[in-house]
Amino acid sequence: xxxxxxxxxxxxxxxxxxxxxxxxxxxxxxxxxxxxxxxxxxxxxxxxxxxxxxxxxxxxxxxxxxxxxxxxxxxxxxxxxxxxxxxxxxxxxxxxxxxxxxxxxxxxxxxxxxxxxxxxxxxxxxxxxxxxxxxxx
Amino acid sequence: xxxxxxxxxxxxxxxxxxxxxxxxxxxxxxxxxxxxxxxxxxxxxxxxxxxxxxxxxxxxxxxxxxxxxxxxxxxxxxxxxxxxxxxxxxxxxxxxxxxxxxxxxxxxxxxxxxxxxxxxxxxxxxxxxxxxxxxxx
DNA sequence: CTTAATGCAAACCGTTTGCATAGAT
DNA sequence: ATCTATGCAAACGGTTTGCATTAAG
Numbered sequence: 001x002x003x004x005x006x007x008x009x010x011x012x013x014x015x016x017x018x019x020x021x022x023x024x025x026x027x028x029x030x031x032x033x034x035x036x037x038x039x040x041x042x043x044x045x046x047x048x049x050x051x052x053x054x055x056x057x058x059x060x061x062x063x064x065x066x067x068x069x070x071x072x073x074x075x076x077x078x079x080x081x082x083x084x085x086x087x088x089x090x091x092x093x094x095x096x097x098x099x100x101x102x103x104x105x106x107x108x109x110x111x112x113x114x115x116x117x118x119x120x121x122x123x124x125x126x127x128x129x130x131x132x133x134x135x136x137x
Numbered sequence: 138x139x140x141x142x143x144x145x146x147x148x149x150x151x152x153x154x155x156x157x158x159x160x161x162x163x164x165x166x167x168x169x170x171x172x173x174x175x176x177x178x179x180x181x182x183x184x185x186x187x188x189x190x191x192x193x194x195x196x197x198x199x200x201x202x203x204x205x206x207x208x209x210x211x212x213x214x215x216x217x218x219x220x221x222x223x224x225x226x227x228x229x230x231x232x233x234x235x236x237x238x239x240x241x242x243x244x245x246x247x248x249x250x251x252x253x254x255x256x257x258x259x260x261x262x263x264x265x266x267x268x269x270x271x272x273x274x
Numbered sequence: 275c276t277t278a279a280t281g282c283a284a285a286c287c288g289t290t291t292g293c294a295t296a297g298a299t
Numbered sequence: 300a301t302c303t304a305t306g307c308a309a310a311c312g313g314t315t316t317g318c319a320t321t322a323a324g
Contacts, residue, residue, distance in 0.1 A: 072259075150323075
């Protein structure tokens with residue numbers, strides 16, 4: 001399955017790339033910094049260097065497999081590019097990331113780009129706040 | 138005038154702080170990276186180090202005088218915090234930054250935060266694209 | 275006179291790169 | 300057999316910090 005993905009985009013099938021693909025497809029945490037991903041793999045017993053993690057993420061990004069996000073003041077995080085664009089809610093306390101889509105916002109963004117005569121290539125909306133669990137504690 | 142601002146927030150009146158306030162209040166370019174701001178001041182003949190530029194921007198940020206933005210893949214930029222929140226259009230070719238506000242987007246963002254039970258503390262919307270002048274050349 | 279602010283250079287940290295080796299086709 | 304991918308360590312670039320000096324109140 002992951003082999004297919006690599007073949008399709010023309011990358012050689014190597015263990016680091018397979019492991020990173022697997023990690024990205026996990027449910028639960030969809031957003032991985034290079035460091036967290038590296039630690040996760042090392043804990044799994046995968047012999048991989050942080051440099052390779054960066055290289056693979058960067059390749060995947062260039063091939064459109066993942067998206068890179070630089071949330072304010074934080075290291076970069078990578079997530080699977082699911083093609084359907086979505087925006088993010090980030091908890092400033094615990095780092096929890098939620099995703100959402102709002103058609104109205106999407107529409108208005110396009111309108112704004114047109115108003116300023118920008119040919120829109122991408123857009124990023126991040127709402128920062130404190131999630132419910134963090135507010136309770 | 139700038140002295141007043143510093144006094145009001147409880148900072149000593151020093152030349153670097155005055156010069157940086159002046160620079161931030163200029164019309165035209167509203168978004169300054171530390172490096173650009175430093176170069177600008179040095180060219181003006183102001184004797185200031187890059188470390189001080191960072192320190193002043195950071196202080197101003199903590200006091201609510203400026204906002205820091207980390208546009209994707211770029212160094213941080215600082216702008217006057219005009220209290221009326223606004224969003225950004227960034228040209229991926231030349232770096233031009235335009236500002237806009239869309240009440241509908243603001244409203245929907247609040248709705249999204251509520252939907253996920255986040256106590257919103259901030260939000261950043263950046264539209265990346267190619268500006269009209271860049272498209273022509 | 276006292277304490278904060280500054281410039282300089284060194285440290286820092288996330289990320290990238292050079293290079294020799296291991297591995298995929 | 301060829302050429303790419305990898306691990307390691309060193310380099311990099313933006314940002315921060317330690318420290319001795321200067322300046323504000």
